[in-house]
Structure formats: C-alpha cells, structure tokens
Amino acid sequence: xxxxxxxxxxxxxxxxxxxxxxxxxxxxxxxxxxxxxxxxxxxxxxxxxxxxxxxxxxxxxxxxxxxxxxxxxxxxxxxxxxxxxxxxxxxxxxxxxxxxxxxxxxxxxxxxxxxxxxxxxxxxxxxxxxxxxxxxxxxxxxxxxxxxxxxxxxxxxxxxxxxxxxxxxxxxxxxxxxxxxxxxxxxxxx
Ligand SMILES: C[S@@+](CC[C@H](N)C(=O)[O-])C[C@H]1O[C@@H](n2cnc3c(N)ncnc32)[C@H](O)[C@@H]1O
Numbered sequence: 001x002x003x004x005x006x007x008x009x010x011x012x013x014x015x016x017x018x019x020x021x022x023x024x025x026x027x028x029x030x031x032x033x034x035x036x037x038x039x040x041x042x043x044x045x046x047x048x049x050x051x052x053x054x055x056x057x058x059x060x061x062x063x064x065x066x067x068x069x070x071x072x073x074x075x076x077x078x079x080x081x082x083x084x085x086x087x088x089x090x091x092x093x094x095x096x097x098x099x100x101x102x103x104x105x106x107x108x109x110x111x112x113x114x115x116x117x118x119x120x121x122x123x124x125x126x127x128x129x130x131x132x133x134x135x136x137x138x139x140x141x142x143x144x145x146x147x148x149x150x151x152x153x154x155x156x157x158x159x160x161x162x163x164x165x166x167x168x169x170x171x172x173x174x175x176x177x178x179x180x181x182x183x184x185x186x187x188x189x190x
Contacts, residue, residue: 036062068095101123115140149182
C-alpha cells in the first residue's frame with residue numbers, strides 16, 4: 001500500500017510554500033496531518049486544542065476535519081510564524097493565541113477539551129499532567145516526532161523516553177505507539 005496523502009486542505013500548499021521560504025524546519029509531517037483530520041472528524045461539536053501553531057500547517061488539517069460547530073484554540077509564542085497562519089486562515093471556528101502555551105494550558109478549564117494535538121514543549125515535555133487534565137473522558141491526545149529527528153536538540157532522546165514512559169504508566173489512558181511517519185502516539189482517555 002502506498003501511504004501517499006491525497007486531497008490536501010485548503011491553503012495547505014500556499015502555507016507550505018511560504019513556510020519553506022522562512023527556513024522554519026519544525027513543520028509537521030503531512031501524513032500526521034491526514035491522521036489529525038481523520039481523527040478530529042469523529043468529534044462533533046467539539047473543543048479542540050492545538051499546542052504549537054507554527055505557520056498553521058497542522059491547523060489547516062484540523063480545520064478540514066472539524067465540523068461547523070467545533071472550535072479550535074491554537075497557541076504559539078512566535079508571532080511571525082502565527083502571522084503566516086493568520087494571513088491564509090480566515091475561519092470563525094479558530095482562535096489564535098500568541099503567548100506561551102503554558103499560560104493557555106493553565107487558564108483553560110479542566111475536563112473541557114475533546115481533542116489535543118500537542119506539538120510543542122508545553123503539553124509534551126512540560127505541563128503534561130495539566131494538559132491531560134484538560135481532556136474529557138473519551139477525548140484524544142496525539143503527539144508526533146517520537147522517532148529520532150534531524151532537528152532534535154542534544155539530549156532530546158532522554159526526554160522522549162521519559163514522556164513515553166509517563167504515558168505508558170498513566171492508568172487513565174489507552175495509548176498506541178506507531179512507528180510510522182515521524183513516530184506518533186495516540187491516546188484516548190478512559
Ligand atoms: C513543531 S513546531 C509546530 C509545528 C506546527 N504544528 C506545524 O504543523 O507545522 C513547534 C512550535 O512551538 C512553538 N513554541 C516553542 N515553545 C513554545 C511555548 N513555550 N509556547 C508556545 N509555543 C511554543 C515554536 O514557535 C514552534 O512554532
């Protein structure tokens with residue numbers, strides 16, 4: 001089976017081209033985008049949280065799968081990157097936050113989010129417990145970049161190992177680890 005992605009979301013190609021020009025090298029994998037779209041489409045009238053907007057690539061995948069009544073909160077602390085996302089995405093379902101993800105996580109209500117894509121430090125390598133507390137029962141938590149990547153900083157492997165161990169040991173989650181794309185873990189809350 002060829003795992004080639006077909007049917008890109010609106011503005012995906014435009015944002016991708018503009019992202020490449022900036023030299024930003026932490027952009028998300030398109031296969032992961034297709035998985036996000038597939039999974040988020042199972043959630044209706046849902047509250048979605050994206051940690052790490054970047055230039056909006058994963059944002060457009062999420063929006064593509066979301067129904068009209070769902071809402072997406074997305075946060076990144078780099079205004080220049082978020083401005084690329086905002087230049088293309090004009091959608092009343094999304095709210096952009098330019099601040100540290102830690103601050104947004106702390107402000108949100110516990111047990112209020114149906115789907116979390118954690119693609120930055122907070123929600124993955126710090127504030128993990130607080131992030132998982134936001135998730136409703138039946139909610140989905142998804143992370144990628146779990147397989148060694150060229151852009152990993154020194155010592156990152158240890159952090160990844162600890163994160164996997166922590167998720168494995170949570171009694172309130174079912175998780176599946178996939179050695180596919182950049183290495184993906186999908187968890188659902190019991
Ligand atoms: C892996 S990239 C996100 C990629 C994006 N999801 C995409 O689809 O291309 C991680 C992002 O986290 C942002 N970031 C780093 N530390 C942060 C923090 N403490 N709070 C919020 N954003 C942060 C960076 O600016 C960067 O855009």
